[in-house]
Amino acid sequence: MSDSLHIVCPHCDGINRVPSAKLNEHPVCGKCKLRLFTAHPVELNSANFNLHIERCDIPVLVDFWAPWCGPCRIMSPAFVQAAEQLEPKMRLAKLDTEQAQELAGRYNIRSIPTLALFKNGREVARQAGAMDVSGIIQWARSRV
Numbered sequence: 001m002s003d004s005l006h007i008v009c010p011h012c013d014g015i016n017r018v019p020s021a022k023l024n025e026h027p028v029c030g031k032c033k034l035r036l037f038t039a040h041p042v043e044l045n046s047a048n049f050n051l052h053i054e055r056c057d058i059p060v061l062v063d064f065w066a067p068w069c070g071p072c073r074i075m076s077p078a079f080v081q082a083a084e085q086l087e088p089k090m091r092l093a094k095l096d097t098e099q100a101q102e103l104a105g106r107y108n109i110r111s112i113p114t115l116a117l118f119k120n121g122r123e124v125a126r127q128a129g130a131m132d133v134s135g136i137i138q139w140a141r142s143r144v
Contacts, residue, residue, distance in 0.1 A: 005057040008091075009034070010042040015055050023058075023088040039084040042093040046100045052093060054121040060091045061140050064107070064114045066098045071130040072113045078133040085137055090144065117143050 004017045007027070014031035027036045041063065044052055053060055063079050065072035083092040097104035097112060107116065107123065117125040117140060125143040 006055055007036050007058065008052045008056045009036055010038055010040075010091075013048050013051055015051075037087045039087055041079055041083050042091060044093045044095045044100075046103060049095060049100065049103055052091070053118045056091055057120075058089060058091055059124075059140075059144050060093055060118045061086070061136075062116050062118065063092070063094045064097050064104060064109045064116065065094060065112050066096060068098070069112050075113050075130040075132075075136075078131065078136055081133040082136040082140070085133075086140060090140060115139070119144075 003020060005020050005023070007016050007018050008014070009016060009029040009032060011034045012029060012032040014029050016027070016030050016036060018027045018036065028034060029036055042052065044062065053062075063075070065076070067073075079092065079094070086092060095103060097109055111128045113130055114126060114128045115131075115136070116123050127139055131139065
């Protein structure tokens with residue numbers, strides 16, 4: 001990791017430069033003054049998806065899901081728990097494929113839930129199917 005990292009704010013989508021040594025010190029956004037890490041997945045949409053994927057210098061783990069999907073709803077609490085343990089080394093985010101169908105199509109999402117790990121704007125790993133919290137954490141850490 002470099003000395004400074006770009007971190008996109010989960011609240012206002014502002015881009016912040018944070019010294020890598022201070023990631024664990026609860027950094028706040030320079031624009032909205034809220035915490036950059038909330039131990040909760042960021043809700044992505046068509047408007048902010050590319051910003052978070054391309055401008056964030058830490059890996060971003062995206063849960064492609066839909067509200068009607070039973071396995072997605074079952075996995076949702078585990079994904080929140082994973083965010084608590086993986087931040088600030090990794091950003092966790094959720095994308096509702098019903099609301100952002102064009103993104104689901106662009107990334108060829110054929111089944112949900114699907115986890116996709118992005119680094120430096122590129123997808124580096126993918127896993128379809130619901131997982132428990134330990135499975136999510138182990139899978140994500142092994143791909144970074």
